[in-house]
Amino acid sequence: MKRTIRTTALTVGALIASLALPAGTARAEDPAPRVDLRVLVVSDGGPATDAIAAELETAGTPYTEVDLGDAGRPSIDAGFLADTVDGRPRARFQAVVMPNDNPFPAGSGEMAALAAYEAEYGIPQVDAYTYARPEVGLQYAVGTGYAGSLDGVRAEVTEAGLAGPFGYLDGAVPFEDNSPIVGESYAYLSTPAPGADFVPYVQAAIPGRATKGSLVGEYRHDGRRELVVTFVYNRYQQQFRLLARGIVEWMTGGVHTGADRNYFAVHVDDVFAADDRWDTALNCTPGDVDCAPGEGTPNPIRMVPADVDHAIAWQDSRDFTLDLAYNGSGSVDHRQDNGGADPLADKLIADRGAFRWINHTYTHAFLGCVQDVSVVPWKCATNPDGSTRWVTRNEIADEIATNRVWGEGAGLPLDDDELVTGEHSGLKVTPQQPEDNPNLGPALTDNRVAWLGSDNSRDPVQRRVGSATTVSRYPMNVFYNAGRAAEQVDEYNWIYTSRAQGGSGICEDNPATSTCLPAPLDPATGYAGHIVPLETRIALGHVLSNDPKPHFIHQSNLAEERIAYPVLDGVLDDYAGLFADNTPVVNLRMADIGVELQRRAAWQAALDAGQVTAYRVGDAVTVKAPDGVAVPATMPAGTLHAGTAFGDAYAGAVSGWTTPGSGQPLVLTLPSSATAPPAAAGSGGTAATPPAAPRTRVPAGVREPVPYGTER
Numbered sequence: 141m142k143r144t145i146r147t148t149a150l151t152v153g154a155l156i157a158s159l160a161l162p163a164g165t166a167r168a169e170d171p172a173p174r175v176d177l178r179v180l181v182v183s184d185g186g187p188a189t190d191a192i193a194a195e196l197e198t199a200g201t202p203y204t205e206v207d208l209g210d211a212g213r214p215s216i217d218a219g220f221l222a223d224t225v226d227g228r229p230r231a232r233f234q235a236v237v238m239p240n241d242n243p244f245p246a247g248s249g250e251m252a253a254l255a256a257y258e259a260e261y262g263i264p265q266v267d268a269y270t271y272a273r274p275e276v277g278l279q280y281a282v283g284t285g286y287a288g289s290l291d292g293v294r295a296e297v298t299e300a301g302l303a304g305p306f307g308y309l310d311g312a313v314p315f316e317d318n319s320p321i322v323g324e325s326y327a328y329l330s331t332p333a334p335g336a337d338f339v340p341y342v343q344a345a346i347p348g349r350a351t352k353g354s355l356v357g358e359y360r361h362d363g364r365r366e367l368v369v370t371f372v373y374n375r376y377q378q379q380f381r382l383l384a385r386g387i388v389e390w391m392t393g394g395v396h397t398g399a400d401r402n403y404f405a406v407h408v409d410d411v412f413a414a415d416d417r418w419d420t421a422l423n424c425t426p427g428d429v430d431c432a433p434g435e436g437t438p439n440p441i442r443m444v445p446a447d448v449d450h451a452i453a454w455q456d457s458r459d460f461t462l463d464l465a466y467n468g469s470g471s472v473d474h475r476q477d478n479g480g481a482d483p484l485a486d487k488l489i490a491d492r493g494a495f496r497w498i499n500h501t502y503t504h505a506f507l508g509c510v511q512d513v514s515v516v517p518w519k520c521a522t523n524p525d526g527s528t529r530w531v532t533r534n535e536i537a538d539e540i541a542t543n544r545v546w547g548e549g550a551g552l553p554l555d556d557d558e559l560v561t562g563e564h565s566g567l568k569v570t571p572q573q574p575e576d577n578p579n580l581g582p583a584l585t586d587n588r589v590a591w592l593g594s595d596n597s598r599d600p601v602q603r604r605v606g607s608a609t610t611v612s613r614y615p616m617n618v619f620y621n622a623g624r625a626a627e628q629v630d631e632y633n634w635i636y637t638s639r640a641q642g643g644s645g646i647c648e649d650n651p652a653t654s655t656c657l658p659a660p661l662d663p664a665t666g667y668a669g670h671i672v673p674l675e676t677r678i679a680l681g682h683v684l685s686n687d688p689k690p691h692f693i694h695q696s697n698l699a700e701e702r703i704a705y706p707v708l709d710g711v712l713d714d715y716a717g718l719f720a721d722n723t724p725v726v727n728l729r730m731a732d733i734g735v736e737l738q739r740r741a742a743w744q745a746a747l748d749a750g751q752v753t754a755y756r757v758g759d760a761v762t763v764k765a766p767d768g769v770a771v772p773a774t775m776p777a778g779t780l781h782a783g784t785a786f787g788d789a790y791a792g793a794v795s796g797w798t799t800p801g802s803g804q805p806l807v808l809t810l811p812s813s814a815t816a817p818p819a820a821a822g823s824g825g826t827a828a829t830p831p832a833a834p835r836t837r838v839p840a841g842v843r844e845p846v847p848y849g850t851e852r
Contacts, residue, residue: 173261174230177397177754177761179203182216184239188268191375192237195384198686200743200772201398202752204233208243216250221257228757231261235391240270241366259363264391266367272330276368277338277359285330285353286346290371292317293325293344295355295379301341305390306383308723308791313342315371315379318677325379327371329353337361338368342383356383358390367391378677381684382718385791389774395810397754397763399772399795402715404683404725405690405733406708407463407593407613408698409560410620412485413470413504414440415696418621420630423644425621429511429518441623441696442474445487451698452494454705458712460727463690464488465500465560465593468546489550496729497552498593502543504562507536508569508577520572528573536566536583544587558730559584559608560593560692567594567605581606591734596689602737611734614682614691617675618707623700625667632671633660668706676710683715683725688733723791739770739797761808763800770797771806778811 179196181203183189196203206213214220222231236254244251258265272278272285281287295313297306315325329346330353332338340354359366367390373380385400416427417439426436455461471485488495501507509520510529521529540559547554561567566580584592584606592608600612622628636657637643647656661670679691697704715725728736746752746769754763761779763771774795779786786808787794800806 171228172758174225174228175234175261175263175756176230176232177202177392177395177756177763178233179235179237179391180216180221180233181205181237182208182239182243184208184243186239186269187374188369188372189237189239191373191380191384192266192268192387194375195388195400196398197744199388199398199400199774200740200747201388201392201396202747202754203237208239217253218257221253222261230755231257231263233263234393234396234756236263236265237268237391238265239268241265241267241276241368255362255364258365262365264365264367264393266387266391267369269369269372272328272353272370274333274336276366277333277336277357277361278328278330278354278368278370279333281328281330281353285328286348287328288326288347289323290315290325290327290344291323295342295344297342298340300339301356301386304341305394306341306386308385308720309382310718310720312718313379313382314718316377324377325371325373327355329355330370332357341367341386356387376681378681378684381681389793392774393814394774394776394793395756395761395814397752397771397773399774399797400686401688401726401790401795402683402686402719402723403688403728403733404460404679404711404715405463405688405728405730406460407465407498407560407690407692407730408695409465409500409692410470410504410695411443411464411466411488411500412474413467413695414442414474415620415623415694417441417623417696418619418627418631420627423631423634424516428621429513430516432516433514441621441699442470443484443695443699445483447699447702448484448487448491450702452491454708455494458708460712460725461494461496463496463498463729464695465498465692466543466547466552467500467502467504467562468543468550469503472546485550489552492550492552497547497554498730499540499543499547499554499556499559501539501559501562502546503539505531505535505539505565506563507531507539507561507566507580508573518572530577530579531566533579533583533586536577536579537586540583540587540589555729555731557588557590558593559587559589559591560613560730564593564595564598567592567599567610569598576605581608584608591731593692593730602734602741609734609738611730611737612689614679614689616679616691616693616704616707617671618693618697618704620694620696622703623696625701625703626663628671628703629661629663629666632666633657667703672706672710675707676714679707679711680714683711688726688728688736690730690733722789739772742769743772756810759810759812759814761810763806763808765800765806767802768799770799772797773806773808775808776811776814778813780809780811781806 179201181189181193183205193203193205206216221233222229224230236258242251257263267276270276272281279285293315295315297309297311297313317324329344331351337360338357340357342356343352343354346353355371356367356369359368367387416425418425419436422431422436424431427438451462471482474482508531510531511518512521523529544556566577568575589608592605592610594610594612596612596614599610603610619628619631622631634644636647637660638648638656639645641660647654693704746766752765765771774793775786777789777794779794781798787796798806
């Protein structure tokens with residue numbers, strides 16, 4: 141059941157704790173300390189600290205990493221942690237992330253310096269992965285709890301967690317179980333030690349007992365606060381992705397630069413056109429370049445008006461908008477072949493306001509090199525001197541402009557500066573065309589294109605091409621040449637099985653990037669039983685990774701058996717079961733995604749160059765960045781900027797991008813509820829050096845690539 145948005149005073153008080161005034165005694169005339177908005181990550185090279193560092197980097201939250209395995213690393217002493225700036229004491233880090241509660245040798249001066257620093261400035265510490273014992277506020281797992289695999293276990297957020305840093309979740313935290321032969325999640329489950337000031341935030345049932353054990357909890361002792369995590373994870377696993385936001389909010393008190401949202405956008409390519417169909421006997425696609433010329437008979441797949449009604453009804457039921465990438469000649473050709481009739485185009489144009497629209501070029505022509513399709517695989521045609529023959533600037537420009545004019549004539553609500561070329565052509569595609577068509581950039585400039593779709597599997601980094609900036613799109617493994625589940629499974633088996641099993645052997649020839657199926661999928665059950673769950677998991681992983689890049693499918697997948705919908709429903713249904721109402725999926729159009737990626741790149745470049753300074757003094761947050769660079773920030777609700785409300789509400793906080801005036805810092809005023817936390821209880825003892833935590837092999841969730849010729 142969905143819960144209402146939680147914005148209680150308890151939530152704010154718990155989140156602001158980490159950036160509070162020092163816990164020690166202070167005189168009224170002493171200046172309030174400055175706390176820099178930067179996280180110290182002390183890493184042992186393990187997956188847990190790596191995952192938290194990756195979360196900080198993706199969000200744009202500054203951090204300094206100290207690698208314990210680096211002989212030349214700085215010593216973590218009092219001078220490294222704090223100093224004085226303009227007569228004001230400065231805490232150089234707002235939080236500390238450790239691989240466990242104490243990774244240093246017994247009697248370490250570095251651990252003593254960290255403990256003193258955390259107590260003096262109220263700085264919280266995250267124990268990225270440690271084992272249950274009294275030194276971290278828990279009973280030993282052996283005898284009273286559990287130590288072992290949590291694969292497939294459903295953990296839950298406690299009421300304290302929902303009222304505090306994990307209030308964006310709906311309650312459930314399912315642990316992945318993607319392989320029957322690989323251990324994916326080792327954990328310790330235990331209850332608080334007698335007398336310990338320990339509050340569990342995430343817990344799971346202890347096998348064989350009626351009690352539940354903590355997986356994530358807060359331990360207060362000796363004037364310090366620790367977030368104790370007792371399960372291993374990596375950056376890709378769903379259980380970490382669900383909890384990552386809360387870990388960051390806890391350690392920063394909800395006051396940090398950087399921002400995090402859950403994005404999902406779906407582009408439907410080739411609308412108005414027809415897609416060639418996979419031939420299950422020939423194992424290729426007649427009419428496309430993977431079949432030899434003249435081989436087979438084309439049997440194209442094209443939507444019908446009923447498919448449009450279904451798409452609109454689906455959008456309405458999901459509160460979600462699809463982006464339709466269209467080819468106008470598809471309708472023109474259909475009318476020419478059918479006495480002027482095109483019921484599909486009539487229906488789409490009548491209901492054009494229900495969708496967002498993207499120019500996909502007029503004929504879906506290949507706009508890179510001139511293709512020589514007399515061979516399979518195709519190659520670039522060459523001039524007499526051996527140089528590559530390129531599609532010309534005028535040909536590219538005509539494809540873009542003609543389709544735009546056709547769309548405007550049909551009344552489509554276009555953003556003229558968005559473009560996806562057919563097959564992402566014109567951009568480099570290996571191995572045949574390892575560079576962009578040099579005529580592409582000028583043609584884009586001719587048509588004032590600002591945002592150009594690219595294939596993330598080939599071209600993942602945003603870059604400039606003429607007037608345009610690329611927006612990488614994730615291909616879904618729902619093939620363009622399949623309108624029915626059996627066709628999808630047949631082609632999937634051809635790609636992902638060995639030659640001995642009747643497949644192409646592509647997977648065995650490319651073991652570093654692709655995995656062979658252990659056996660061919662059943663044509664009757666393979667789509668629903670294997671492909672849909674896998675594609676759902678992969679796409680949901682992108683959604684949970686603060687990744688705005690869109691996914692793309694094809695109009696063929698909305699036709700006939702409408703095989704795309706089970707995957708899309710899987711993503712949205714799973715998401716709805718995991719997140720509270722205050723954390724909706726963010727569904728942006730292509731231009732807005734491009735802006736988001738562009739801002740992130742500029743912000744990260746400024747961070748990397750050391751051009752950003754961010755700190756808090758009392759209730760004032762100050763961020764200094766280069767002129768023109770937008771600043772992302774996440775703050776508690778009620779934060780003000782220049783006297784007005786800052787940011788947009790999301791996940792129980794407010795966040796957004798703000799560009800300060802030229803030469804001016806961004807100054808934010810925190811709400812009065814952002815006060816100091818109570819001093820930590822004086823229970824417990826000094827942290828003991830833990831033995832090496834057990835490590836399990838954790839699958840990284842590597843995407844199986846889609847070979848060229850299966851998508852357009």
